[in-house]
Amino acid sequence: MLALGERFVAAIRSALPDIGPSERIDPLISPSRQPKLGDFQCNAAMPLAKRLGRNPREVATAIVAQLDLTDLAEPVTERDIAGPGFINIRLRAEKLAELLNQLDDESLGVPAPDKPMTVVVDLFGVNLAKQMHVGHLRSTIIGDAIARVFERLGHTVVRQNHVGDWGLPIAMVTWKIASEVDAGRANLDALTLDDLDRYYRTAQRDCTPDRRGLIAVERYGLGPKAEAELDAQVAGAHASLASAKDTLVKLQSHDPETLRVWQRIRDVTMTACLDMCRRLNTSITDDDSAGESSYAEELGPLVQDLLDRGIAEESDGALVVRVEGIPEPTIVRKSDGGFLYATTDIAGIRRRVQKFDADRLIYCVDARQSFHFRQVFAAAHRAGYTRRPGSDQPAVLEHAAFGTVLGEDNRPFKTRTGENVRLADLIDEAVARAEHEVKLRNPDLDAESCRSIAEVVAIAAIKYADLSNDRVKDYVFSMNRMIAFEGDTGPYLLNALVRIKGIFRKGQERSLIPAAGIDSAQFLPEHPAEKTMALQLLRYPAALAATAESLGPHRLCVFLYELAGAFSKFYEQCPVLAAEDERTRASRLRLCQLTARMLADGLDVLGIPTLDRM
RNA sequence: GCGCCCGUAGCUCAAUUGGAUAGAGUGCUGGCCUCCGAAGCCAGAGGUUGUGGGUUCGAUUCCCGCCGGGCGUGCCA
Numbered sequence: 001m002l003a004l005g006e007r008f009v010a011a012i013r014s015a016l017p018d019i020g021p022s023e024r025i026d027p028l029i030s031p032s033r034q035p036k037l038g039d040f041q042c043n044a045a046m047p048l049a050k051r052l053g054r055n056p057r058e059v060a061t062a063i064v065a066q067l068d069l070t071d072l073a074e075p076v077t078e079r080d081i082a083g084p085g086f087i088n089i090r091l092r093a094e095k096l097a098e099l100l101n102q103l104d105d106e107s108l109g110v111p112a113p114d115k116p117m118t119v120v121v122d123l124f125g126v127n128l129a130k131q132m133h134v135g136h137l138r139s140t141i142i143g144d145a146i147a148r149v150f151e152r153l154g155h156t157v158v159r160q161n162h163v164g165d166w167g168l169p170i171a172m173v174t175w176k177i178a179s180e181v182d183a184g185r186a187n188l189d190a191l192t193l194d195d196l197d198r199y200y201r202t203a204q205r206d207c208t209p210d211r212r213g214l215i216a217v218e219r220y221g222l223g224p225k226a227e228a229e230l231d232a233q234v235a236g237a238h239a240s241l242a243s244a245k246d247t248l249v250k251l252q253s254h255d256p257e258t259l260r261v262w263q264r265i266r267d268v269t270m271t272a273c274l275d276m277c278r279r280l281n282t283s284i285t286d287d288d289s290a291g292e293s294s295y296a297e298e299l300g301p302l303v304q305d306l307l308d309r310g311i312a313e314e315s316d317g318a319l320v321v322r323v324e325g326i327p328e329p330t331i332v333r334k335s336d337g338g339f340l341y342a343t344t345d346i347a348g349i350r351r352r353v354q355k356f357d358a359d360r361l362i363y364c365v366d367a368r369q370s371f372h373f374r375q376v377f378a379a380a381h382r383a384g385y386t387r388r389p390g391s392d393q394p395a396v397l398e399h400a401a402f403g404t405v406l407g408e409d410n411r412p413f414k415t416r417t418g419e420n421v422r423l424a425d426l427i428d429e430a431v432a433r434a435e436h437e438v439k440l441r442n443p444d445l446d447a448e449s450c451r452s453i454a455e456v457v458a459i460a461a462i463k464y465a466d467l468s469n470d471r472v473k474d475y476v477f478s479m480n481r482m483i484a485f486e487g488d489t490g491p492y493l494l495n496a497l498v499r500i501k502g503i504f505r506k507g508q509e510r511s512l513i514p515a516a517g518i519d520s521a522q523f524l525p526e527h528p529a530e531k532t533m534a535l536q537l538l539r540y541p542a543a544l545a546a547t548a549e550s551l552g553p554h555r556l557c558v559f560l561y562e563l564a565g566a567f568s569k570f571y572e573q574c575p576v577l578a579a580e581d582e583r584t585r586a587s588r589l590r591l592c593q594l595t596a597r598m599l600a601d602g603l604d605v606l607g608i609p610t611l612d613r614m
Numbered sequence: 615g616c617g618c619c620c621g622u623a624g625c626u627c628a629a630u631u632g633g634a635u636a637g638a639g640u641g642c643u644g645g646c647c648u649c650c651g652a653a654g655c656c657a658g659a660g661g662u663u664g665u666g667g668g669u670u671c672g673a674u675u676c677c678c679g680c681c682g683g684g685c686g687u688g689c690c691a
Contacts, residue, residue: 030630030633031630034634034635037634041634043632043634046633046671055671056672082634083633083634083671083672084671086633127691164691167691168690168691169690169691292691315688316688327616327617328617328687330688333689336689338689341690341691344691367684367686368685368686369686369691370619370685370686371617371618371686372686374618401619403620438653441651441653469626470627472620473619473620474620474684475627476627481640486639487638487640487653488627488628488638489639489653492639494653496653498653499653499654505650507650510650512650542630550631554627555630558629561638562638565638568654568655569655571651571654572646573655575650578649578650613651614653
């Protein structure tokens, strides 16, 4: 409420001349917590009283005496001062209608940014030859939602998928597949991601000596046969690892045969993963892929640069960057000359700042990486890689950390056999359950519509369940709860929108919608339920801003849930098509239309797909 | 050892970043469909915000100490 804030600042200035004209004053206007007390409240008196060493109630009284809100609100008197100095404000009814009019524009009241920024969001983070599993869910869903929030606010957003497509693990699976193809046991052109996933794991096993087995043999004396088997395994592992390392060298030197296998692995993986991104209704495309391999040629020169400028130093044969406040240095080159993921991430920061001229880098990555990012951010700052060509302000680096997905047993979410749960399986199960629920409530629906509705409902359920939790906390994945359709769920929000669309459908059928449309109908928010809904609608721009500020999509979820709730109460109490007169009906239709637009917009910002019927 | 994160109704989560009597959902008890979709609405019960101190008009929020859980921590990613 911009106007209210300005009025209060003016009143504060004339009531409290001790405050210098250049000093900033925050009027601390917020919606009332309890609707009984008012529509808005001003909490500024208390902190001001503290600043001036005065009694807060006296300060509030002085502010009220200078306050002029005649055209906006009911008169504010001393009776509206409560507790230590809260000032309660009640909007005039016609002012509320006017505010709704202003809100009902193309942008739903969201202002263009003062300074448009370029924001780079790191998200998704898949690896070659690995099936997507629940571990990828949060980075993808939350990262894309954060990206959409900034896009919605008018900023330029670049998504970056830091694909794990390089290094020894990838060399291992490349070697494994190449040798399987050579042996005629695999056909490169027919590989699926499931095949790759299997090869990845066997390659890992082939290259890892069974140390625990060795210890067991030694400790328990398991006999010469077991010992011989283990010796063979260890020897094999060493040979495999040597081959993998050989493959890594070939990759790094662009050997065409090796590169062809690697490229095929990349294509199969990315095709499958990007299909999943589409299925999840995210805006992630192959243009957003910036694999580790794309940094390979930059790492040597980058480390040399750090060395030349005295930022990196030698330590036990490795090269490290030390940073004030963090005792553990960041290793940027191993003693064997190899680079690490920290090196690649620093190169990534440099590229993102310089190539995209980014104001802000947001890393939507697992909370377990927080120490790594602290180190890497600090190192990049020290190296000057966050300085931007056209600005004296360095880019702001943030780790939007998220917690682990847990099963209902509060342990990390795994299958009974301890495997990662494939994302595709998870979604299929959600769709099957949703389909069952939809059919139950809509027996007449044909199978195809039922199926496509279930797909949307399932995606909405999964995404909303994830987004509506506080990002940094672990969250319990409960298929039962998210698909139950009752309560604070994605389907509830979809249903609110579907019910509004139903009103308009029915209105058309009965010719109750004015031919001229309702865009110019007058808002008449008189019923308490209408007023509550109107006040909630007005909070949308602030809710979006708070979501961006905190990088917390759950803020927007809370807003939308409350809006849907306000609509449900309105829907129970205020007949729309059967309203008592034409004016009321037109007003309510317009209120419904605005609510529907906002719900659809908000859900779109979260990346949640919507429906006309369900 | 050190560092970071988290402890709120039986369960799953909020609390507009220091504001009023800590709110929702779920589950439980009761009520509401000749009326725009009941996937909904209304009412009730349910709390020493892990714990002890501190800062102040005011603390779930900030500071310090404990307890409990999770995760990291110099050559994997």
